[in-house]
Amino acid sequence: MLLYWWKKNNLINLNLEFFIAKRIHFQQGKKNISRPAVRIATIGIALGLAVMLISVAVVIGFKNEIRNKTIGFGGHIQISNFDNNNTYEMNPIKVDKALINKISAIDGVKHVEKFVTKPGIIKTDNEFQGIVIKGVDAGFDWDFFKSNLIEGKIIDVSKSSPSNEIIISKYLTNLLGLRLGDSFFTYFIGSQIRARKFKIVGIYSTNFIEYDKLFLLADMRQVQNLNDWDSLSYSGIEVLISDFDRLDEVGDAVYDATANKFSNEGNAYSTQTIKQINPQIFSWLDLLDMNVWVILILMLAVSGFNMISGLLILILERTNMIGILKSVGATDWSVRKIFLYHSFFLVGKGMLWGNFIGLTLCAIQYFTGIIPLDPEAYYVATVPICFNWLYIILLNVGTLLASLLMMVGPSYLITKITPAKIIRYE
Numbered sequence: 001m002l003l004y005w006w007k008k009n010n011l012i013n014l015n016l017e018f019f020i021a022k023r024i025h026f027q028q029g030k031k032n033i034s035r036p037a038v039r040i041a042t043i044g045i046a047l048g049l050a051v052m053l054i055s056v057a058v059v060i061g062f063k064n065e066i067r068n069k070t071i072g073f074g075g076h077i078q079i080s081n082f083d084n085n086n087t088y089e090m091n092p093i094k095v096d097k098a099l100i101n102k103i104s105a106i107d108g109v110k111h112v113e114k115f116v117t118k119p120g121i122i123k124t125d126n127e128f129q130g131i132v133i134k135g136v137d138a139g140f141d142w143d144f145f146k147s148n149l150i151e152g153k154i155i156d157v158s159k160s161s162p163s164n165e166i167i168i169s170k171y172l173t174n175l176l177g178l179r180l181g182d183s184f185f186t187y188f189i190g191s192q193i194r195a196r197k198f199k200i201v202g203i204y205s206t207n208f209i210e211y212d213k214l215f216l217l218a219d220m221r222q223v224q225n226l227n228d229w230d231s232l233s234y235s236g237i238e239v240l241i242s243d244f245d246r247l248d249e250v251g252d253a254v255y256d257a258t259a260n261k262f263s264n265e266g267n268a269y270s271t272q273t274i275k276q277i278n279p280q281i282f283s284w285l286d287l288l289d290m291n292v293w294v295i296l297i298l299m300l301a302v303s304g305f306n307m308i309s310g311l312l313i314l315i316l317e318r319t320n321m322i323g324i325l326k327s328v329g330a331t332d333w334s335v336r337k338i339f340l341y342h343s344f345f346l347v348g349k350g351m352l353w354g355n356f357i358g359l360t361l362c363a364i365q366y367f368t369g370i371i372p373l374d375p376e377a378y379y380v381a382t383v384p385i386c387f388n389w390l391y392i393i394l395l396n397v398g399t400l401l402a403s404l405l406m407m408v409g410p411s412y413l414i415t416k417i418t419p420a421k422i423i424r425y426e
Helices: 002-008 016-026 035-074 097-104 143-147 170-176 220-226 244-258 279-317 319-327 332-368 389-408 410-416 419-425
Strands: 077-081 109-123 128-136 149-152 165-169 183-189 193-204 215-219 236-241 269-273
Touching: 016 332, 035 143, 035 279, 035 332, 035 389, 077 244, 097 109, 097 236, 097 244, 109 220, 128 170, 128 220, 143 149, 165 170, 170 193, 193 220, 215 220, 236 244, 244 269, 279 319, 279 332, 279 389, 279 410, 319 332, 332 389, 389 410
Parallel strands: 128 215, 165 193
Antiparallel strands: 077 236, 077 269, 109 128, 109 183, 109 236, 149 193, 165 215, 183 193
16 A cells, blocks of 8 residues: 555555545635635534624623522521511511521631511602612622722721611612712601601612612611610621532531521521522523523534534545545545645634634623613613633533534444446546
């Protein structure tokens, strides 16, 4: 066999199939019949990968935004009175330092904070609105609200007497005609109607309308007084964890720490993760994954069929070369490798352009927010983008492998080409 004799005697000191494929790919003439098909196949790979990258970045970004906003208002895990119903008028629990320290010591727990809630009604000269006052103390983690604060400052709860300062959402200020520095009365209904006057010191906006139209943050002592509770009674405890992927694991550990435990008043503790508190939101977010898989499969299928058609045209155009290679001793697999290497070059070129287009568009949206959304419908003001480099790498590797595997079948056509017939017609 002439080709293998050359290789054996080091007359060709390289991968022969790779060398021939490189010559075919980089020395394509303008008059080649396959040139338009190759361009279409390359464009198909580029656009398919770009769409997949954008889809993954948008969906992950959207899920992270909604998840973080939900956690910002309720923590990762909540501990409350077992006798509570699904309202914000909660029965109190007594929380001692021993329980706080026990929960804080659990692996994965980042922060533990207490809260008190009380539903009420804001009344202005022209409007009224039902709301929930959430009372916090000096141990509250303000990172979420600081990142969403658009005017003013956070409330000062370090004074010896309860503060009348409050943080309200931009949605409520627009609805009620209020501004930073304004004061308003809030009415609370219980055994008797109580009124409290609060002063707006901060305005936040998360664009999560379901919560923005509901929650105001105030000094915990004010809310405890409204509930006729002492300073050791709380609506519950919020637990923040360092890794959301460990939510179920840490939630089980917190449950074990509070299960079958009773406060001094005989109240049992109920432990729920944020997924259990808001199952509809997280079920909705999980459904988005199905949309991504559909897009990925469709884009891979379209790109793959483009490459298959391009490869078939290349093989038909090079039948003369295939016949000559086989006549000098090349095996079917050796010739197939030439065209698979050629396909690798085409896929690689398409992926290079696909990454450039997809990541560039994602970067433009990430830094400028040029594409807006309706916050009341999508809970975000602009299309969110998340660069998860692990997913980007896996997407590139998966696209490359899937495309090359799809080329193996069409390359089988080479085995049907016989040197005798080709040379006879030449």
